Amino acid sequence: MKVAIIYNKDLTGVINEFGLQNKERYNVNTVKKVAEALEHGGHNVRIIDGNMHVIESLQEFMPKVIEGERIGMVFNMAYGIQGESRYTHLPAMLEMLGIPYVGSGPAGHALALDKVITKVFLQRYNIQTPQFWVFSDDKSDMSDVQYPAVVKPKMEAVSYGLKVVQNADELRAAVKHIVSEFQQQALVEQFIYGREFCVGLLGNSDPEAFPIVEIDLGGDPGAVQTASDKLYNPRRKICPAQVPLERAAYMVALSKQAFTTLGLKDFARIDIRTDKDDNVYILEINSMASLGLTGSYVYAAQVAGYDYTALVNKMLDVAAVRYFSETLHVRGASPLTTVKTPLSVRLRGFLRSNADKTEKLLAHMVNINSYVRNVDGVNTLGTLVQKWLKQLGFELQLIPQVEIGNVLLFNNTGSEPDIMLLSHLDSSTPFTKHIHYRETPHKLYGTAIWNSKGGLAVMIAALRALRFARLLRKMKIGILLTTDTTLQNRITQSILESTFKKAKIVIGLSGASPDGSVITSRSGAAVYNCQMNLENAQSAEDVAQANAHFNSLLAALTKLSSRADNVLVTLRDVTMKSGVSTLYAHGEASLSVRFNDTYHAEIIDEKIRHTVKKAKCPHCRFQVSGSMRRPPMTRTQEAEHLYMLIKDICQKLDIRANEEHRWSSSDICFIESTKPHIDGLGPVGQAPHDDEEFILRHSLLDRAILLAMLLNTLTQEKHT
Structure with missing residues (x-):
């Protein structure tokens, strides 16, 4: 399942900082710990910042049910950024988006976070809670308050602002501080001398209660736990608490009643104090019980038999049951760590923990201009890639090229590779139009980031993950990086063909389309140059007719496109120059032709030449030159087998995989049709325009784990 x-x-x-700013947040290490636990449970996990970009980030990551994919869930750890009822902000947004999530809904959080409303509900249902008063300022009549009393903000958690007061002066000062500091009413409640307890609940219709935790007050019935204590000097916890079984059962029953009364879901922590006569008072209910490792909720779960991984996955499970099926299997408290960690979990954990390093490398690559004619830039990029691959045990065979930059051929075994990874270093964007790397919360932009450089980053990340898992040394992998893809391999065609013959399988690292495609076939490419020249013009009318005839010829050529024959003829780089004071007219156009088999390539070649030959215009001469540059990459049974392997891996990883025929040609088109091959293992993205080329940020990790798992699967197939 996909879990955000x-x-x-x-x-x-x-957009604006407005209202009360939140002080409560999770430590990033705790968030990563939760992510590791969910990955251990077999889930595809993303960590998303709950700011104003959260909807766009979810759109990129969460599956759409209408597309037939498994629905994903959100593991909500967002306390909110600012304003009132901050616990409700993300759940309300998820309700609107139609995305299921772990934890209580907006109504439950609103009731639980507002301590005054909580107490009103508890009293309404005869659940004992300390007597209380509410003040909006320090000038109010406070004569009814009984001392000692506890003063705290009415809508905060983790004991922020909590203070025990002994008299009216202390009370007024405490109320003034809370109203000023927290911009909300102050809740004043009767202080209960005695012991303090916590009850953790997990589940819904009849939630499981963890063993009761007692907060060790050091024998002082007047002691409390402040926010500072919880953060810097947490008190010792005693679990299970030393209370009679009957009293413990009563505490649990009251906790469950309070949980149900407020309409809470999935999990919560109930805070309790008992007086000297063992009367039980519910202080408050935390609808977002902390998952910090030192917190009482996690501590009680451990005593109940849950390790951290089991607890986090159980929380997800009970929410999934609530949404999807009362009969869905829910994991118990038996630790998941007793079995060997699956390879996908180990790989994903490594890739996620090194995501920043991968993005930093990608930024470095994108910021190098490697225009095909910028030999220094191409070689600089090649040197950077070589440095990373050398650390992974790959040896370089450099194939010098003066005109276009050096071709790089790597190998990690010294023998012929079983699998050849294919990409290129050059780009079609000159230095003056180069777009540098930039990032948003969900997309990464820059020249060649989707076309090639994202694939290089995916490759290096996948190989690093395999080395981490101690699997890379068992694989025989070659890597070929060409430097004239922009020129349709006019120079490196023979290198490609000879290298492909030595490999058993070839995998291309081109970028994937937004639907998460894998390329099983590509069109071939032909390029033609069509020219017109006006000779011996007699009048301005001859100039006009020459231009008109050239336009008509170009229109006739594009009409040679055939949907039935899968042939596409398009115009590129049309230039026309003419004059009437000095009579002249010149025209030139580049024709790009795409086809899916060589038979129709030959037919369209004949049609193009015949169309130009029969073009008639007084005083004009027309000519055409050009031919096929790349053959098509056809879909074969071997490619279908590779695609089915990938689809099976993607299903297990909960990653999108669709089959694509791509109309553009690439280096991989020179492979023999009988050789197993597939393309499109680079990151998901698009290049609608040069300055808008992007990849989806999360797809770097998805495609890296996909590539790593595919390499491992193919290696295992070879040995079986």
Whole structure:
């Protein structure tokens, strides 16, 4: 299942800073710990910042049910950024988007976060809670308050602002501080001398209660836990608490009643104090019980038999049952770590923890201009890739090229490779039009980032992950990086053909389309140059007729496109120059032709030449030159087998995989049709225009784990 963990990292990610700013947030290490636990449970996990970009990030990652994919879920760890009822902000947004999530809904969070409303509900249902008062300022009549009393903000958690007061002066000062500091009413409640307990609940209709935790107050019935204590000097926890079984059962029953009364879901922590006569008082209910490793909720779960991985996955399971099926299997408390960690979990964990390094490498590559004629730039990019591959045990065979930059051929075994990875270093964008790397929360932009450089980053990340898993040394992998893809391999065609013959399987690293495609076939390419020249013009009318006839010829050529024959003829780089003071007219156009088999390539070649030959215009001469540059990459049974392997891996990883025929040609088109091959293992993205080329940020990890798992599967197939 796809699971998006949403927490608040960037508290400035709003349109305006307005209202009360949140002080409560998760430590990033705790968030990563939750992600590791969910990955261990077999889920495809993304960590998303719960700021104003969260909807766009979810759109990129979460599957759409209408497309027939498994629905994903959100593991909500977002306390909110600012404003009132901040716990409700993300759940309300997810309700609108139609995305299921772990934890209580907006109504439950609103009731639980507002301590005054919580107490009103508890009293309404005869659940004992300390007597309380509410004040909006320090000038109010406070004569009814009984001392000692506890003063705290009415809509905060983790004991922010909590203070025990002994008299009216202390009370007024505490109320003034809370109203000023927290911009909300102050809740004043009767202080209960005695012991303090926590009850953790997990589940819904009859939630499981963890063993009761007692907060060790050191024998002082007047002691409390402040926010500072919880953060810097947490008190010792005793679990299970030393209370009679009957009293413990009563605490649990009251906790479950309070949980149900407020309409909470999935999990919560109930805070309790008992007085000297063992009367039980519910202080408050935390609808987003902390998953910090030192927190009482996690501690109680451990005593109940849950390790961290089991607890986090159980929380996801109970939410999934609530949404999808009452009969869905829910994991119990038996630790998941007793079995060997699946390879996909180990790979994903490594890739996620090294995501920043992968993006930094990609940024470095994108910022190098490697225009096909910029030999220094191409070689600089090649040197960077070589440095990373050398660390992974790959040896370089450099094939010098003066005109276009050096072709690089790598091998990690010294023998002929079983699998050849294919990409290129050159791009079609000159230095003056180069777009440097930039990022948004969900997309990465820059020249050649989708076309080639994203694929290079995916390759290096996948190989690093395989080395981490100690599998790379068992594989025989070659890597070929060409430098004239933009020129349709006019120079390196023979290198490609000879290299392909030595490999058993070839995998291309071109970027994938937005639907997560894998390329099983490509069109071939032919390029023609059509020219017109006006000779011996007698009048301005001859100039006009020459231009008109050339336009008509170009229109006739594009009409040679045939949907039935899968032939596409398009115009590129049309230039026309003419004058009437000095009579002249010149025209030139480049024709790009795409075809899916060589038979129709030969037919369209004849048609193009015949169309130009029969073009008639007084005083004009027409000519055409050109031919096939690349053959088509046809879909074969071998390619279908590779695609089915990929589709099976993607299904297990919960990654999108669709088959694509791509109308553009590429280096891989020179492969023999009998050789197993597939393309499109680079990151998901698009290049609608030169300055808008992008990849989806999360797809770097998805495609890296896909490539790593595919390489491992193919290696295992070879040995079986």
